[in-house]
Amino acid sequence: MRSLMRFIRAASLAALAFVPGVAAAEPLKVGYSDWPGWVAWQVAIDKGWFKEAGVDVQFEWFDYSASMEAFGAGKIDAVTVTNGDTLVMGAGGSKGVMIMLTDYSNGNDMIVGKPGLKTLKDLKGKKVGLESGLVEHLLILNGLEKAGMKDTDVEIVNVKTNDTPQVFTDAAISAVGAWQPVAGQAMKAAPGARPLYTSADQPGLIYDVVTVSPASLAARKEDWAKFVAVWDKVVAFISDPKTQGEAVKMMATRSGVPPEEYVRFLKGTKLLSLADGAKVFKDADGFGSLYGSSRYADAFNVKFGVYKDAQDVKSYIDPSIAQAH
Numbered sequence: 001m002r003s004l005m006r007f008i009r010a011a012s013l014a015a016l017a018f019v020p021g022v023a024a025a026e027p028l029k030v031g032y033s034d035w036p037g038w039v040a041w042q043v044a045i046d047k048g049w050f051k052e053a054g055v056d057v058q059f060e061w062f063d064y065s066a067s068m069e070a071f072g073a074g075k076i077d078a079v080t081v082t083n084g085d086t087l088v089m090g091a092g093g094s095k096g097v098m099i100m101l102t103d104y105s106n107g108n109d110m111i112v113g114k115p116g117l118k119t120l121k122d123l124k125g126k127k128v129g130l131e132s133g134l135v136e137h138l139l140i141l142n143g144l145e146k147a148g149m150k151d152t153d154v155e156i157v158n159v160k161t162n163d164t165p166q167v168f169t170d171a172a173i174s175a176v177g178a179w180q181p182v183a184g185q186a187m188k189a190a191p192g193a194r195p196l197y198t199s200a201d202q203p204g205l206i207y208d209v210v211t212v213s214p215a216s217l218a219a220r221k222e223d224w225a226k227f228v229a230v231w232d233k234v235v236a237f238i239s240d241p242k243t244q245g246e247a248v249k250m251m252a253t254r255s256g257v258p259p260e261e262y263v264r265f266l267k268g269t270k271l272l273s274l275a276d277g278a279k280v281f282k283d284a285d286g287f288g289s290l291y292g293s294s295r296y297a298d299a300f301n302v303k304f305g306v307y308k309d310a311q312d313v314k315s316y317i318d319p320s321i322a323q324a325h
Contacts, residue, residue: 027058028216028223029076031067034255035179036262036269037103037208038080042254043234043247055226061254063162065131071096077216082135083207083290084297086316091307096211100228100322101277101290103208107200108180108268111140115192117174120147123196126174129159129167133306135206136161136177138297141304142205143197151304165189180265181257200268204287205296207280208269217318225321228274232325235271274325281319290317 032038041059044050050057060067060076071079072094079096081089086096111130113122120143130136141151159167164176165185175196176186187193199206210228217224238247244266245259252262272280285292294313302310 027056028078028220028227029058029060030210030227031060031062031070031076031079033062033064033067033080034181035064035080035208036108036251036265037105037271039251039254040102040234040238040247040271041080042250043237044230046250047233047237049230049233050227053226053230055223057227063160065160068094071211071213074213077220078210078212081209081211082297083209083294084138084301085134086209086211087294087298087301087311087313088134088306089211090316091301091309091311095214096316097214097217097318098209098211098290098316099217099224099318100210100231100274101207101272101280102210102231103269103271104204104280105179105199105206105208106203106268106270107198108183108265109136109139109177109199109206110179110183110195111136111143111175111177111197112168112183112186112193113175113196114168114173114190115194117194117196120144120196121149123175124149124153125155127155127157127172128175128177129157129164129170129173130177131161132156132158133301133304136179137304138300139199139202139205140177140197141300142202146202168193180268181255181262184261198268202287203270204280204289204293207290207293209290221321225324228321229325232274235273238266238271274322278319278323278325281317281323283314 032041045059067079068089070076086098161178161182164178167173168176168186168189178186237243248259248263252259280290282289283291287293298311301307
């Protein structure tokens with residue numbers, strides 16, 4: 001899993017590293033990583049929209065697991081993660097509160113099989129490289145269940161997502177789990193490779209969120225409200241055909257991917273306006289609700305030993321800021 005033990009150790013440092021009453025003059029520190037729904041924030045950064053909104057925000061770029069570790073160590077106030085991985089951090093001692101949704105994964109998370117493999121059933125008895133215990137692990141087990149297979153039908157090899165393109169060249173690995181743009185890099189490493197199962201096969205399974213430390217949220221809720229309010233400008237700018245090209249260039253530059261390639265990733269990430277996100281904040285079961293999706297992820301995490309005890313999902317969600325817009 002994405003270094004769950006490191007999260008636990010980091011949590012013990014957080015009490016020393018994080019000062020709850022941080023001065024208002026300090027910027028909000030937000031960790032983000034290479035996922036289209038989070039790279040979207042680059043538009044607001046480059047356009048200077050946070051300054052216009054009257055809030056000082058400092059974004060810090062990480063590999064995904066490193067961003068979670070930084071959050072656990074109290075080095076940043078907030079982090080962009082999946083809803084399920086917010087629970088993983090919390091169970092490890094690094095509690096966070098989801099205050100807004102950026103998107104849901106609509107195909108960009110995928111299990112990629114080597115040439116000759118066509119469905120998940122072709123993976124029976126084979127090795128799959130992915131980050132054990134986190135989002136792609138959730139994805140493959142959801143797919144296996146729908147295919148009438150057991151989790152023991154495949155052997156999971158723990159590999160950091162950013163390393164999956166290199167691991168995919170290993171003859172012993174038949175498939176990897178990754179998200180775009182890393183998934184695309186993996187497919188280039190094995191010409192003829194193809195997605196066997198993606199998040200588009202189970203919409204609403206994976207929600208992407210901004211998770212804030214409870215201390216920062218309590219101390220600076222007005223600033224976080226200003227931060228959230230910028231999101232609709234980002235979504236509108238990316239969605240507008242007149243400005244989408246400019247937006248894609250900003251995002252592609254941040255990710256180090258050619259714009260003509262990056263624009264395709266937008267289709268696999270369903271950006272959610274604040275109004276769209278407010279609907280997902282409803283407390284209901286099923287994948288159309290952040291609560292329902294998070295409960296599914298929580299059950300998965302306990303069943304497969306990601307952490308021991310079920311989490312109080314409601315305590316991880318504060319819809320008040322997003323629903324106020």
